[in-house]
Amino acid sequence: MNEALEQISQLLAHPAVSNPLVIAVICLLGLYVLARLADRGFTRAVNTIRTQFGSQLIDDQVIDHTHKPVFYTVVAVGATELIRWFEVSGGIAEKFVFVLASLAIFFWALLVILVSKKLLQHSARRGRSSASLVQIQTLPLFENLALLLVIIVGAYLLFSLWGVDMTAWLASAGIAGIAIGFAAKDSLANLISGVWILADGPYNIGDYVVLDAGERGRITHIGLRSTRMFTRDYTEVSIPNAVIGNAKIVNESAGINPKYRIRVPVGVAYGTDIDLVETILLEAASNSDLICEDPVPICRFRGFGSSSVDYEVMGWVEDPEVRGRAVHFLNREVYLAFAKHGIEIPYAKQDLYIKSLPKQP
Secondary structure, three states: OHHHHHHHHHHHOOHHHOOHHHHHHHHHHHHHHHHHHHHHHHHHHHHHHHHHHOOOOOOHHHHHOOHHHHHHHHHHHHHHHHHHHOOOOOHHHHHHHHHHHHHHHHHHHHHHHHHHHHHHHHHHHHHHHOOOOOOOOOHHHHHHHHHHHHHHHHHHHHHHHOOOOOHHHHHHHHHHHHHHHHHOHHHHHHHHHHHHHHHHOOOOOOOEEEEOOOOEEEEEEEOOOEEEEEEOOOOEEEEEHHHHOOOOEEEOOOOOOOOEEEEEEEEEOOOOOHHHHHHHHHHHHHOOOOEOOOOOOEEEEEEEOOOOEEEEEEEEEOOHHHHHHHHHHHHHHHHHHHHHOOOOOOOOOOOOOOOOOOOOO
16 A cells, blocks of 8 residues: 555655646545455455355345445545545545545445345244244344444444544433333333243144133234233134243143144943944044044043043144034034933032921911
8 A cells, every 4th residue: 555655645746747637636536446446355255155155045136235345344444544645634635535434334334234124034034943032933032132232333434434422422322222122111022032932932823722810712823912812712812922931831732742632521320221222322533523533533541530430532623713512522423322221411419308397387
């Protein structure tokens, strides 16, 4: 750089180019050519890296966004060196360098935003099968956080470049942040819980869940503030993430097998042919269109009740949503089959014994 500036100085000392306007034009043209060469060399180096390593993050869009920041950075640095070389201080020249540096910071910020967005999207695609915080659901949150961080750093660099004191601004921002934190602690708790719910994935949209309070329904929306669940009563329940994040949740749609098991307890009177009872129960479960053939339905002799022999018939349904209908039709088939074969279903009875009648007056 010093040798190049020495040659430029000798050239500018020539009488033919001693005019200040001519000198300024020559310097600007030289900086323009140098910046274009640097831009071309940087682009070639990036393309070489992409070819050798096959990076998916470096595409044509990223390369297109590198031209302006490299160009304005070289021009700003070159203009600064020229000002120092020719000992020009203050005035329009210095403001011109500040404008060039501001443009360089602006375009570098745009490039960082683009690269961070692509990096987060790549991490979200890879995080589908891992316990990563960056998931498809949390991607907008991290994109906004990255954007906010780049804006803050870029604003700080711009203010520092133009000599604006940031101490008072930072102090005010700190006090405001503490006040906002206390005022919005519930919202922040819901936000943090929402991030962990989206990252951990205890349930997904479309899953049937049962909360510890007894609510049961299908998850329709998972947001950063709340989770919405559509119940079997055709009502939508909105639950704050801070509440549902600390609750015990039974996900009926999760697990290795997406099918859901139903259980129907049945009691028959003592003295009933239990072989016939087991045959009837299995036939009733097999005849239902809602109960799966694989795994096959089964029945179990559970125990001896106070007034009945207790059985339980079990089968699998494809979706937890049809659990209620499957239990309804299975109960109906069992009742009709027992009535057809004369099998008694015992029920609670009370006998009243009268020792003596009241005396007649």
